[in-house]
Amino acid sequence: MEKLEELLTHITSRININLKPMGIDVEPILKNAIPRERHLLYYAFYALTTDHPLSFRFTNSSLGGTYFLGKTLVDRSVLYKSDIRGDELKRKGDVVEFDGIKTKLFYNEVIRIINSYLVKTLVHNYSHNPEIPEVFKILNTVAMHYSNIHGTTTEGVFLGPFATVDFSYMHNCVVGEYAYVQAGDLSRQVIEPGRVWIRYNGLFEFNYIYPEGVLKKYISMDENGSLSGEFFDHVDERKEDFLPIYSSISPEPFEGKGDGAYVSPYAVLKGNCTIGDNALVAQRAHVEDSVFGNGSNAQENCYIMNSVYEGLDITAHGAKVINTRLGNKVFVGFNSFLHGKKPEHITVGRNSIVMPHTIIDSDEPIAIPENSMVWGHVTCQADLATQCMTLDAMSAATDITMGNMTFKGDGKAFVDAFRERIEHILEANGAYYNGTENTRGHAQKTQDACFNILQPFQSGPEQGMYPSMTIGD
Amino acid sequence: MEKLEELLTHITSRININLKPMGIDVEPILKNAIPRERHLLYYAFYALTTDHPLSFRFTNSSLGGTYFLGKTLVDRSVLYKSDIRGDELKRKGDVVEFDGIKTKLFYNEVIRIINSYLVKTLVHNYSHNPEIPEVFKILNTVAMHYSNIHGTTTEGVFLGPFATVDFSYMHNCVVGEYAYVQAGDLSRQVIEPGRVWIRYNGLFEFNYIYPEGVLKKYISMDENGSLSGEFFDHVDERKEDFLPIYSSISPEPFEGKGDGAYVSPYAVLKGNCTIGDNALVAQRAHVEDSVFGNGSNAQENCYIMNSVYEGLDITAHGAKVINTRLGNKVFVGFNSFLHGKKPEHITVGRNSIVMPHTIIDSDEPIAIPENSMVWGHVTCQADLATQCMTLDAMSAATDITMGNMTFKGDGKAFVDAFRERIEHILEANGAYYNGTENTRGHAQKTQDACFNILQPFQSGPEQGMYPSMTIGD
Numbered sequence: 041m042e043k044l045e046e047l048l049t050h051i052t053s054r055i056n057i058n059l060k061p062m063g064i065d066v067e068p069i070l071k072n073a074i075p076r077e078r079h080l081l082y083y084a085f086y087a088l089t090t091d092h093p094l095s096f097r098f099t100n101s102s103l104g105g106t107y108f109l110g111k112t113l114v115d116r117s118v119l120y121k122s123d124i125r126g127d128e129l130k131r132k133g134d135v136v137e138f139d140g141i142k143t144k145l146f147y148n149e150v151i152r153i154i155n156s157y158l159v160k161t162l163v164h165n166y167s168h169n170p171e172i173p174e175v176f177k178i179l180n181t182v183a184m185h186y187s188n189i190h191g192t193t194t195e196g197v198f199l200g201p202f203a204t205v206d207f208s209y210m211h212n213c214v215v216g217e218y219a220y221v222q223a224g225d226l227s228r229q230v231i232e233p234g235r236v237w238i239r240y241n242g243l244f245e246f247n248y249i250y251p252e253g254v255l256k257k258y259i260s261m262d263e264n265g266s267l268s269g270e271f272f273d274h275v276d277e278r279k280e281d282f283l284p285i286y287s288s289i290s291p292e293p294f295e296g297k298g299d300g301a302y303v304s305p306y307a308v309l310k311g312n313c314t315i316g317d318n319a320l321v322a323q324r325a326h327v328e329d330s331v332f333g334n335g336s337n338a339q340e341n342c343y344i345m346n347s348v349y350e351g352l353d354i355t356a357h358g359a360k361v362i363n364t365r366l367g368n369k370v371f372v373g374f375n376s377f378l379h380g381k382k383p384e385h386i387t388v389g390r391n392s393i394v395m396p397h398t399i400i401d402s403d404e405p406i407a408i409p410e411n412s413m414v415w416g417h418v419t420c421q422a423d424l425a426t427q428c429m430t431l432d433a434m435s436a437a438t439d440i441t442m443g444n445m446t447f448k449g450d451g452k453a454f455v456d457a458f459r460e461r462i463e464h465i466l467e468a469n470g471a472y473y474n475g476t477e478n479t480r481g482h483a484q485k486t487q488d489a490c491f492n493i494l495q496p497f498q499s500g501p502e503q504g505m506y507p508s509m510t511i512g513d
Numbered sequence: 514m515e516k517l518e519e520l521l522t523h524i525t526s527r528i529n530i531n532l533k534p535m536g537i538d539v540e541p542i543l544k545n546a547i548p549r550e551r552h553l554l555y556y557a558f559y560a561l562t563t564d565h566p567l568s569f570r571f572t573n574s575s576l577g578g579t580y581f582l583g584k585t586l587v588d589r590s591v592l593y594k595s596d597i598r599g600d601e602l603k604r605k606g607d608v609v610e611f612d613g614i615k616t617k618l619f620y621n622e623v624i625r626i627i628n629s630y631l632v633k634t635l636v637h638n639y640s641h642n643p644e645i646p647e648v649f650k651i652l653n654t655v656a657m658h659y660s661n662i663h664g665t666t667t668e669g670v671f672l673g674p675f676a677t678v679d680f681s682y683m684h685n686c687v688v689g690e691y692a693y694v695q696a697g698d699l700s701r702q703v704i705e706p707g708r709v710w711i712r713y714n715g716l717f718e719f720n721y722i723y724p725e726g727v728l729k730k731y732i733s734m735d736e737n738g739s740l741s742g743e744f745f746d747h748v749d750e751r752k753e754d755f756l757p758i759y760s761s762i763s764p765e766p767f768e769g770k771g772d773g774a775y776v777s778p779y780a781v782l783k784g785n786c787t788i789g790d791n792a793l794v795a796q797r798a799h800v801e802d803s804v805f806g807n808g809s810n811a812q813e814n815c816y817i818m819n820s821v822y823e824g825l826d827i828t829a830h831g832a833k834v835i836n837t838r839l840g841n842k843v844f845v846g847f848n849s850f851l852h853g854k855k856p857e858h859i860t861v862g863r864n865s866i867v868m869p870h871t872i873i874d875s876d877e878p879i880a881i882p883e884n885s886m887v888w889g890h891v892t893c894q895a896d897l898a899t900q901c902m903t904l905d906a907m908s909a910a911t912d913i914t915m916g917n918m919t920f921k922g923d924g925k926a927f928v929d930a931f932r933e934r935i936e937h938i939l940e941a942n943g944a945y946y947n948g949t950e951n952t953r954g955h956a957q958k959t960q961d962a963c964f965n966i967l968q969p970f971q972s973g974p975e976q977g978m979y980p981s982m983t984i985g986d
Contacts, residue, residue: 053616057643060614100619116619141533143526146573146589154645170530171668172627172652180644195644211684211700227684227700 041076044102044504050116054155054180058196062214062230066182066198070157073184073265074120079104079504082121082286084494086511091485092127093148094512102496103506105286106158107306107323109489110165112151122158122183123324123340126151127482128166128468130173138170147174156181159265161199162188162340162357166468169193169209184217185267186275186341188357188374200233201267202259202358204374204396217259218250218271220374220397236397236415240457244449248395248416251444258377258399271377274343274360278326281308294321298334300473302483305491307338316351318473320483333368335471337483346383354465356396364388367410371462373398380406388414393431393458413458415445431455514549517575517977523589527628527653531669535687535703539655539671543630546657546738547593552577552977555594555759557967559984564958565600566621567985575969576979578759579631580779580796582962583638585624595631595656596797596813599624600955601639601941603646611643620647629654631662632738634672635813635830639664639941642682657690658740659748659814661830661847673706674734675744675831677847677869690732691723691744693847693870709870709888713930717922721868721889724917731850731872744850747816747833751799754781763964767794771807773946775956778964780811789824791946793956806841808944810956819856827938829869837861840883844935846871853879861887866904866931886931888918904928 048070055066082105086096095111106119110126130149135142151165152175161183167176168191180196183189187199193209200217210226216233223239231237234250259269285291291305298317303309306323313327316334321327325338333351338344341358352369355361359372363380365387372378372388373396380386386400389410400406400418407421408414414428426443437451447454466472470481496506521543528539555578559569568584579592583599603622608615624638625648634656640649641664653669656662660672666682673690683699689706696712704710707723732742758764764778771790776782779796786800789807794800798811806824811817814831825842828834832845836853838860845851845861846869853859859873862883873879873891880894881887887901899916910924920927939945943954969979 050616050619053614054645057611057614057616060612138530139533141526141530143523143530146523172527212698225685225701228698 041503042501044076044079044118047100047102047116047118047505048157051118051155051157051182055157055182055196055198058180058212059198059214062198062212062228064198064214066157068263069182069184069265071264073159074118076504079118079120080496080498081105083496084108084119084506085491086494087486087489087491089486089489092129093131095148095150096509096511098494098506099508101506102504103494104496104504109486110151111148112153114153115155117153117156117158119153119156119161120159122161122163124151124153124163125340126165127485128164129176136173143173145173149174149176151176151178153178155179156183158183158189160185160187160341162186162190164188164190164357166191166207167193168207171209184261184265186271186358186375187215190357190374201261202271202375202397204358206374206396217261218255218375218397234397236395238454240453242449244447244451244454246445246447246454248445250417254399254417271360275341278308278343281310281326282324300470300484302470302486304486318471318483320469320471320481335466335469337465337469337471346380348384350390352466352471354462356465359394367392369462369466370394371458371465377401391431393462416443514976515974517549517552517591520573520575520589520591520978521630524591524628524630524655528630528655528669528671531653531685532671532687535671535685535701537671537687539630541736542655542657542738543591544737546632547591549977552591552593553969553971554578556969557581557592557979558964559967560959560962560964562959562962565602566604568621568623569982569984571967571979572981574979575977576967577969577977582959583624584621585626587626588628590626590629590631592626592629592634593632595634595636597624597626597636598813599638600958601637602649609646616646618646622647622649624649624651626651626654628652629656631656633658633814634660634662636662637664637830639680640666641680642666644682657734657738659744659831659848660688663830663847674740675732675848675870677831679847679869690734691728691848691870695869707870709868711927713926715922717920717924717927719918719920719927721918723890727872727890744833748814751781751816754783754799755797773943773957775943775959777959791944791956793942793944793954808939808942810938810942810944819853821857823863825939825944827935829938832867840865842935842939843867844931844938850874864904866935889916 052070084103084106086108092110097113100116101114102118105121108124110129132148134145165176177193181194183199184201186202188204190206192205196212197210198214202218203215204220206222212228214230219231220236234255236248238246259271294303297315300318303321304323307321307325311329314331318335319332320337322340324340326343328345330344331348333349336349336353338355339357342355343360345362347361347364349366350368353366354371356374358375361378363385364378365384367390370388372394376398379401386406388408391411393413395415411431416427435452435455440447470483473479525543557576557579559581565583570586573589574587575591578594581597583602605621607618638649650666654667656672657674659675661677663679665678669685670683671687675691676688677693679695685701687703692704693709707728709721711719732744767776770788773791776794777796780794780798784802787804791808792805793810795813797813799816801818803817804821806822809822809826811828812830815828816833818835820834820837822839823841826839827844829847831848834851836858837851838857840863843861845867849871852874859879861881864884866886868888884904889900908925908928913920943956946952
């Protein structure tokens with residue numbers, strides 16, 4: 041495994057050169073977070089579809105258990121059980137617009153991952169960096185377990201476990217565990233654990249910070265990159281469910297889904313599940329004894345148990361929904377944790393928004409009204425007084441402080457931005473598919489995907505490394 | 514010329530997307546600064562030597578009159594009479610160190626110029642960006658006449674005429690005309706015209722700003738990118754001297770230089786010139802009736818007239834030295850203008866430093882003492898009271914304000930950094946060459962360079978564009 045050790049040393053040096061001035065040393069993490077033999081156990085795989093240009097280039101890397109879709113280049117990196125999802129990569133000739141200025145793409149966009157270390161990370165490419173729309177860049181980045189890099193250029197970034205960076209471009213930043221950032225262009229910033237920060241172009245800014253001590257119960261990481269807490273226990277207890285899938289060359293398809301729906305062969309469906317028309321269950325999603333109404337989706341790393349989705353409901357990457365009923369068109373944000381203790385213990389009314397990184401964890405029933413937004417740490421119905429408001433009230437607001445949340449700016453623009461995004465997600469996922477070409481989305485385009493498998497060297501100095509390869513263009 | 518127009522539109526959109534928020538619109542400049550037919554007149558050329566890996570890739574670009582040495586990639590860019598000098602590119606396996614952390618290069622370093630517009634720009638590659646030591650990047654950058662990009666990553670940068678960025682990494686910055694910046698990592702800053710700013714790692718900071726109204730006499734640019742002022746007049750009056758050289762496939766070599774010296778066939782030597790041993794006269798340097806002592810150099814875009822260099826004297830890129838005597842080991846910084854009115858009207862004592870972007874322009878004789886530093890705008894000997902000090906005094910200083918100059922921090926570290934740099938330049942240029950391999954520098958390594966020539970399409974939609982090509986690896 042000399043080559044793999046050399047690679048880890050290389051990545052450590054590149055990260056530390058760029059991030060040590062920000063107070064972080066990744067050496068013990070890269071040394072200890074993944075036992076070496078794990079790099080041999082899992083194969084990497086990529087999807088072939090007629091809708092995504094086939095173009096991969098992998099060099100000097102270890103890719104254990106990682107999934108690729110769309111044009112990707114990986115060099116000098118360790119990816120471990122990560123999802124590199126390039127299904128919204130822009131194409132040559134596409135016109136993009138930033139603040140009213142248009143420009144055309146010269147090449148098909150590529151995801152370029154260099155000198156990076158991603159563990160169980162979800163990368164989604166819908167990128168918003170004006171610097172070079174042809175490249176979605178992940179450079180000198182360490183992303184820990186269940187973090188999300190969502191449309192965000194990362195150049196020298198450390199993401200703690202369950203952290204999310206969304207529609208941003210970040211240069212030399214440290215993002216604490218379970219922090220959520222969607223704040224444009226950031227350079228040399230440390231974002232505290234459990235901060236939820238949404239800022240847009242001087243138009244509005246939303247801030248919430250988890251009260252001190254709360255997060256420890258859910259997620260904490262020691263200096264060697266080992267995790268503890270309920271989030272970790274939840275996924276750890278269910279990891280065996282994925283073994284049969286990843287041990288099979290061609291996993292059994294799920295039968296009985298609705299028309300136009302897609303259930304990834306790399307998703308777990310347990311017990312009695314119903315999947316409606318145009319619904320989407322992505323790879324690495326885990327669904328148990330639940331009803332999925334038409335056009336609903338469960339994105340990567342979601343866990344859904346004993347729950348009912350009435351339809352057009354969105355579970356963003358990494359959200360966990362247990363004993364919950366969602367009315368029509370509810371949005372559950374990234375890595376949220378809706379932990380009902382018995383059936384329909386939590387209900388969310390139609391058209392409501394569960395903000396990213398929200399924890400609802402109560403011994404009594406919780407009912408979120410329709411057309412509302414909820415955020416933060418909800419432990420009883422009374423908490424909603426400071427952690428929930430109607431979208432109408434939000435639309436009329438300018439400055440608000442409620443508990444640990446502050447909002448400044450144009451409330452209507454904030455609500456409109458969310459609504460627009462929800463529509464984008466539903467359209468992009470094919471929730472509105474009616475048989476016409478322009479309503480096709482991920483659910484339909486991925487239908488006929490087939491999966492190719494890559495394996496690492498099993499012995500010698502290259503053990504754990506993958507052969508360099510160019511696939512497609 | 515449709516393709517060239519399309520390319521200009523493309524570059525305009527990429528620059529404006531990134532820099533309009535910084536208050537700049539490059540559209541009229543890119544439309545008007547270079548008359549279209551000029552793009553056809555000059556050929557691009559590259560040097561072949563056994564000391565520099567041959568590796569060029571040019572795509573979708575116009576390269577008129579531009580010189581390349583060392584591994585370079587140019588895509589979707591307009592380079593006009595620029596020098597892309599890759600003679601200090603790092604090599605695969607080299608170990609670089611940043612703040613005590615070491616890392617090894619995985620590949621030969623490459624200069625990568627994308628979506629950029631460089632006019633008469635000197636690019637020198639001795640780069641100091643920790644982000645990815647294998648790539649020296651110039652992206653979404655407009656650099657106007659006689660600007661210097663010296664070891665500086667530029668991502669979304671506008672450089673005014675005669676501006677210099679030196680050993681920095683800049684993201685979305687605007688640098689005014691004749692400003693000099695050597696200040697580490699900068700993001701979203703506007704640097705005023707005529708500011709000289711040197712800052713290092715919290716150790717020291719030097720600032721000088723030209724008094725209001727002074728610069729107009731020397732350099733000014735209108736909104737269409739047209740220049741006026743004495744700097745411009747000086748170079749414009751001498752441009753015809755370069756015509757015979759650039760009209761010849763193989764210009765006449767200069768005879769009578771000392772041992773180990775190099776005089777580029779693309780330099781102008783007029784009148785009676787003496788070039789000592791191990792001296793270096795770079796391409797696009799202009800030397801007239803001057804004596805060059807051993808180990809002295811005239812870098813690109815320098816103009817030296819009726820002057821005497823006693824030896825080991827350095828004229829950094831773009832400096833102009835007229836009727837001046839330099840004692841031993843004098844450093845004349847970038848784009849400085851030493852304008853003596855009759856022979857030896859200006860004298861600079863040995864071991865002195867003329868700071869970058871200094872103007873000495875007086876009707877009376879000016880004598881800079883030995884072991885001193887001089888900066889700013891000197892119009893008479895009395896001005897030295899606020900614009901010159903001994904290096905010993907500087908070494909002992911912490912906080913100083915003198916006229917428009919302020920200095921904060923460790924004066925000794927500042928002086929040491931300059932001395933170290935001067936030694937680096939002399940060594941790198943081969944000024945100390947004694948016949949041994951490890952004393953060889955640019956003067957010796959470039960001796961046997963031969964030059965290949967590239968021409969643009971002369972008609973049709975591609976007129977003014979260069980064919981895409983890969984040369985070497």
